[in-house]
Amino acid sequence: MSSKSYKIACIPADGIGPEVIDAGVEVLKALSAASKAFSLVFKHYDWSSDTFKKTGKYIPDGGLDELKKHDAILFGAVGAPDVADHISLWSLRLAICQGFQQYANVRPTKILRGTESPLRKASTGDLDWVIIRENSEGEYAGQGGRSHKGQPWEIATEVSIFTRHAVTRLLKFAFEVARKRQKKHITVVTKSNAQRNGMVMWDEIAVEVAKDFPDVTVEKMLVDAMTCRMVLQPQSLDTIVATNLHADILSDLAAALAGSIGIAPTSNLDPTRQNPSMFEPIHGSAFDITGKGIANPVGTFWTASEMLRWLGEEAAAERLLECVENVCGDGVLTRDLGGEATTKEVTDAVCEEIRRSY
Numbered sequence: 115m116s117s118k119s120y121k122i123a124c125i126p127a128d129g130i131g132p133e134v135i136d137a138g139v140e141v142l143k144a145l146s147a148a149s150k151a152f153s154l155v156f157k158h159y160d161w162s163s164d165t166f167k168k169t170g171k172y173i174p175d176g177g178l179d180e181l182k183k184h185d186a187i188l189f190g191a192v193g194a195p196d197v198a199d200h201i202s203l204w205s206l207r208l209a210i211c212q213g214f215q216q217y218a219n220v221r222p223t224k225i226l227r228g229t230e231s232p233l234r235k236a237s238t239g240d241l242d243w244v245i246i247r248e249n250s251e252g253e254y255a256g257q258g259g260r261s262h263k264g265q266p267w268e269i270a271t272e273v274s275i276f277t278r279h280a281v282t283r284l285l286k287f288a289f290e291v292a293r294k295r296q297k298k299h300i301t302v303v304t305k306s307n308a309q310r311n312g313m314v315m316w317d318e319i320a321v322e323v324a325k326d327f328p329d330v331t332v333e334k335m336l337v338d339a340m341t342c343r344m345v346l347q348p349q350s351l352d353t354i355v356a357t358n359l360h361a362d363i364l365s366d367l368a369a370a371l372a373g374s375i376g377i378a379p380t381s382n383l384d385p386t387r388q389n390p391s392m393f394e395p396i397h398g399s400a401f402d403i404t405g406k407g408i409a410n411p412v413g414t415f416w417t418a419s420e421m422l423r424w425l426g427e428e429a430a431a432e433r434l435l436e437c438v439e440n441v442c443g444d445g446v447l448t449r450d451l452g453g454e455a456t457t458k459e460v461t462d463a464v465c466e467e468i469r470r471s472y
């Protein structure tokens with residue numbers, strides 16, 4: 115059988131990033147070996163806060179050109195206790211997302227079999243969402259500045275940027291996602307009562323885009339009310355689309371409602387496919403558990419599954435998630451999910467389950 119080969123750039127970066135990326139690579143290798151349908155060639159890049167402290171740069175000169183030679187990027191987490199978070203985030207993760215126009219951030223969440231939601235009445239099947247986040251502008255456009263630094267009259271501005279072009283392309287992408295899901299239902303989240311310019315334009319563009327998707331049911335929510343809806347009626351939601359900031363916050367809430375921040379994946383997609391897309395677990399570098407061998411690798415396994423789906427390996431992607439759920443279902447869970455397993459035990463169990471399943 116002819117087998118496709120994909121080039122994957124790995125950037126484990128900081129904290130538990132290297133631990134979960136090692137686990138993810140191991141599981142992906144087991145999967146490609148067992149399926150025989152494709153092969154993966156990994157290249158590691160040690161771009162991290164340590165590199166920054168040594169060289170003054172997170173990404174060396176020509177770094178993005180180097181990344182561009184790959185089919186996808188598998189990213190760990192960036193952030194160190196002794197580097198300001200806005201420096202690490204903007205210098206590495208956002209530099210890649212914005213440099214490669216990865217304008218759609220996709221965050222699926224569900225209650226995996228064998229795990230528990232903190233919501234008393236929700237169990238597997240009751241919470242199954244995908245959150246689409248605008249990933250190129252909005253509140254994180256970086257516009258603004260500070261004057262009179264250190265003076266009592268210091269002033270700082272943080273200007274949100276919403277362009278018709280970026281909002282339209284993102285909403286179209288989100289409606290496409292909604293259309294492919296069983297419920298064909300999308301919730302457009304804004305704050306157009308208080309933010310009367312950018313958010314009102316979002317609402318208007320959503321109405322325009324919706325005309326091309328008559329098969330998708332659309333509803334509008336304000337972001338504050340949305341938090342209540344997510345907690346009280348999780349069954350009533352399916353695809354959710356929101357701005358960079360709003361969806362950032364809602365997706366952390368979503369991960370926690372599904373059981374743990376340690377299970378959820380994120381895809382930073384360039385839907386035009388002119389640049390490689392980047393895949394990462396939703397969590398950060400988790401200094402409090404770094405080096406202890408207890409980080410939950412499930413978020414990275416699900417991330418790996420999403421990466422394979424984007425590369426066109428749907429069957430393997432499904433299989434991987436199925437194996438992860440089987441292992442969770444068997445009670446092999448890390449502490450954040452109420453279990454006692456280590457990162458290595460969960461990884462070994464998933465690799466074993468993959469080999470058994472083929």
Ligand code: NAI
Binds near residue numbers: 134190193397
């Ligand atoms: P965090 O996600 O690193 O940790 C929040 C809490 O969740 C911690 O108690 C941590 O132990 C736990 N946790 C996270 N991932 C886990 C896993 N896989 N298994 C078990 N427990 C897990 O968020 P925090 O503490 O706000 O940020 C720490 C650093 O990470 C900061 O420097 C922040 O800027 C950075 N960060 C980076 C992100 C990225 O690279 N995309 C995303 C979020 C934060």
Ligand code: MG
Binds near residue numbers: 363366
């Ligand atoms: Mg976040």
